[in-house]
Amino acid sequence: MSNKQSGFTLVEFVAVTVIVVVLAASAIPRVGAGEFAARTAADRLLAALQYAQVLAQRQGGASVVIAAIDPQITVKDKTGTVVPLANEAYSDYRVRLNSSISLSTGTVTYGAGGISQAGATFSIVENGAVRYTVVLEPTGFAHLGS
Secondary structure, X not given: OOOOOOOOOHHHHHHHHHHHHHHHHHHHXXXXXXXXXXXXXXXXXXXXXXXXXXXXXXXXXXXXXXXXXXXXXXXXXXXXXXXXXXXXXXXXXXXXXXXXXXXXXXXXXXXXXXXXXXXXXXXXXXXOEEEEEEEEOOOOOXXXXX
């Protein structure tokens, strides 16, 4: 009668666990917070552009100001007043970005129909490297660039 058991020994299990931990530790810096911060900045810029476009359609004009100082994104109505966030009347639409992020500055102005006065491209830079671009078409359509 054969009494052979199959499975892993404790030594094999510990060796595999150590290898997996070493591989995971080397992969974590590659998927750091900067990548997520850059994508968050791109998404917030897209949201601000779309919000300003809808605001322009409803109120006859709006603008988005992208400031390099502090880096932040601000949405203003046609009179230049910073508008409140939707559903939050007490909070201005000012988006502050992670300090490791910088983006190209500028102002986008939308006319009464929500059409931008000119197209634009904004670069989201993290640690000196361009991570994302946000493209604003002359029609007012905003999207992530390639």
